[in-house]
Amino acid sequence: MSSFRGGYVGRILRIDLTRKKSVTQPLPPELAYNYIGGYGIGGRILYDEVPPWVSAFDAENLLIFSTGPVNGTPTPVAGRHTVVAKSPLTGFFGDANAGGFWGAELKAAGYDLLIISGRAEKPTFIFVRDGEVRFGDATPYWGLDARESERRLKKDLGDPKIQVSNIGQAGENLVRFAGILTDEANRIAARCGLGAVMGSKKLKAVAVRGSGKVPVANEEEFRKITQEVIKNVRQEQNIQTFSKGGTPMLFGPLWQLGDTPGFNWTARQLNPETLSWPGGYETILSGNRSCYVCPIGCRRISTVKEGAYAFEPNVEGPEYETISMLGSNCGVTDVKAVAKANDLCNLYGLDTISTGGTIAFAMECFERGLITKEDTGGLELTFGNADAMIKMIEMIASRQGFGDILAEGSRRAARIIGRGAEDYAIHVKGVEIAAHDPRVFQGGGPHYACCITGGRHTEGITLECELLGRSRETLGIPKLSTSPEGKGLAAKVTEDWTAFIASAGWCIFADIFAAYLPEENFVKAFNAVTGLNLTLKDALLAGERIFNIRKAFNVKHGASRADDKLPKRLLEEKGRAGTVVDLSKTLEEYYESRGWDKNTSKPTKEKLIQLGLQDVAKDLWG
């Protein structure tokens, strides 16, 4: 029945929670060819079906679970599925992705995408099993943390092999930076607040189980590429180290470079040793894990058995981002406290980046006297106070006291606090900036400022070219000097490339750690899986189309040049490296290379037509 030779299952499942109805539709081939998968296909659907008058928490917002063609095949480092919806943090396009096994299982159950609309009358779960859809009463799970609710659901459904995407209390309580958990709350599609969108739909969980096999179009070619990648993974020292230490291996070096934020993005120093791997992080490390068919296996399990920071043994340990945002950025150096905070965020279903960014913002407000103990309910919310941080995480998830204000994210909380608090909210478009400081890699300036989904680090940043000497000449990026020159173009190309990689279903670490080298190997693997015949140039063009359809969504929903901005602090206050962001050249260069009007930040008619988006050009330009 499928019109695809491989990779794509060829079916979309639409679920209407309001009317408890579902319908299966074929995946239109032109959607797959032009938008690849993931937030590409999801992005085009969101653009077409969610008009500006629908806000994030409206029943009419769509919550799209999307996979790419390589998901569910034995393609290495391809265990990521994507969630797409209008974001309650930005009011613009939102997406987030998670590792684990859920995406592969959805495809085994017979679907490339789930498109969920409406709002259930009472807490509901959905169970998709080999093409059959069941709506279940989630009242017994509502109010439970994500791990407990997944375990009970599996037990109640009588099958431990079910894969679950669900929310914790934060999503239920519409915390604007709630995420969607999977794999027993060990992986999270964290950013943009999509867990709150799920909560607004009264949808506790989406369970999937399937016995289908995703065909690979060209088995022989596929085997060849796969073997090359696996060989590469085994030989490269860098990847081997990453297998052991995971993202925390980045903490020490990036802190030294001044890339990792501390004390709410100020120049204040601390000793990074206790948070680093190797280093203090080893005291909590109790093992390693892989996502679906991943030969790298960068996941680290962690254990703290005793003391105030004890938690269930052998659950996911904090990533680099978490150590930075809930560690150094909050002035906390006790790795056990960070691991505890990380586990709480996973249980409640909170994005650790936004949680850390928002609490660090509040700590600065507290130290500056903009808020007092009267506001915080007696908490001494100072930098380095790990117990206050942990208590605040609980208050945010349950929206208790001052947690109710911080649950709105730093941008909104700053408006409520007033008195200049917004100068200390380090966000773009309402999404707290991830733990990479654009003051030390100038390509990050235009990237963050113009990022479709706010302060993201996974949508293509130039960090490894600028700071770690990575060559991207294959993609057409000339070798970068330390000057701002060329950084606008570099940002644009890495974004387009990342849009292709991520939409196809790969984990971007496959690219960042160069598991596929040269970059053409991604395209070759994509072709082998799907039976298509893309060139590297085609892939970059598809990525650019994907980037622009999400941009067009933002423009339709009111985004303008004024939204392309960085926090004042990053432009005016020197970071630990002694530099500020200089947007004066890079931003214009970025708009130029993007084909976006530099006055309005709107994609030009010509650019849209060049990308085959005639209908979008008509929408935006008349």
Next chain:
Amino acid sequence: MSSFRGGYVGRILRIDLTRKKSVTQPLPPELAYNYIGGYGIGGRILYDEVPPWVSAFDAENLLIFSTGPVNGTPTPVAGRHTVVAKSPLTGFFGDANAGGFWGAELKAAGYDLLIISGRAEKPTFIFVRDGEVRFGDATPYWGLDARESERRLKKDLGDPKIQVSNIGQAGENLVRFAGILTDEANRIAARCGLGAVMGSKKLKAVAVRGSGKVPVANEEEFRKITQEVIKNVRQEQNIQTFSKGGTPMLFGPLWQLGDTPGFNWTARQLNPETLSWPGGYETILSGNRSCYVCPIGCRRISTVKEGAYAFEPNVEGPEYETISMLGSNCGVTDVKAVAKANDLCNLYGLDTISTGGTIAFAMECFERGLITKEDTGGLELTFGNADAMIKMIEMIASRQGFGDILAEGSRRAARIIGRGAEDYAIHVKGVEIAAHDPRVFQGGGPHYACCITGGRHTEGITLECELLGRSRETLGIPKLSTSPEGKGLAAKVTEDWTAFIASAGWCIFADIFAAYLPEENFVKAFNAVTGLNLTLKDALLAGERIFNIRKAFNVKHGASRADDKLPKRLLEEKGRAGTVVDLSKTLEEYYESRGWDKNTSKPTKEKLIQLGLQDVAKDLWG
């Protein structure tokens, strides 16, 4: 302390519900001079302070209660206050106004405007008394209808002279077309769903009481104009008839002209006699009332003592709009049933226009088989079934069963129902069109299509020029023929004029029934009250600025050319008069006379600069 000679109190009260704090600020004179008052000043504040990422139900949306300079003075026919917020129906600019005594009392209490932000933790009321602000626990009133809650609040506060603006159950339940009541639920700021915004803030009521007097700058000139207006009111036969019959006097004649909708805007006939005044309406009429210092007093009180449609005696009777939308447009001809439905809408706090439009839409869906008794919970939701209509009003207000879907308004309900239902949702930008059919007055075409706040009839329509022979040559509108020619310009000028009149605080009936004649008398009265020195041309320019600041809000929030459209039915199906709307010439003429780009519907840079809106030009054009 005030920098104003008259009319303006000169003070704004800002209330933060999240932190239970309030602050008084001076009203900036330039805001008053450039934006007059009402939705003009309120509009500029909303434009400046509510960014696109804030959605209607967000705590960060503002709910602005605004008055004009003539409110609270003895200016005739000036008892209207305005409410402004981002609308949950449109996602764009929302405003609504109500008669009664509340606006005058707010000014007596010391304020021109209340700007309410944030969201209370639990049901709250605000009591403003001579410059003092009190936050009260509204838990005892939450769940009560608006009339009962106003009465209890007055009793509990111990002062029967307090004026109250509040919501009923519909606003509490976030029904998207809930309004804000006043004067014991007899008057309502009905449109755009602002009652739901109030509900989302957990704000049950705003009570005001004051002993201040609003100064009039030029008493002698003021007396002169006032006497002229009152003389005019007493002499004009037309106004005298309006004093007796109120807006229902329009029902018979407008039905005959084909202007009044029936059976969801189809050509189906009925006998209008039982709904008309004089006629069947007289059987429910039990008296007349006035708003604050109004010499016309068009309000009719009504009584139905016995039978299924009985309600509390001597409450507000249905207006023309209500008789049309809950009467003929639902195929209901029993005036007692309509009066009962009207009273229920007032008690629950529902806009009767959107309620009638949405139920008529559902009736058509039912008759066409798009929904069945299974959907409606057993209700035979056919045209003419008054009991089903009344039951559905209750279900909408409480969001029970299918009422939960209709509570979203016809546009969203149509998306949920699917299967082509949207062809029967008669709305513009999500706001159900008021009971005047643009198929019989072609100036209504561009007016409705481009209306900032959706399908409104009170923002300047050309009906009385086109159908009732009213001359508007003083305003610069040439005499109109029946051809579409000149109708775009006519729409533009009447809108600008209405924006001035309404923002100043007048009831637009002062203008429609020509109580002030010639039109300059409005400007003279405005000058006498404020001590300013506007010409008619200045007033029209201020009106145009006000119209455009609201438009600019919409553009910033994602409005585009695609939003300027009419329901297919009005363009393709002949109404009772045998005509359709012909937008082919009028729309282009309208854009031309507005100085809006015809491809994107965006105000041109030149137009904005001409209106002194340089900053807005920069926002929209870079």
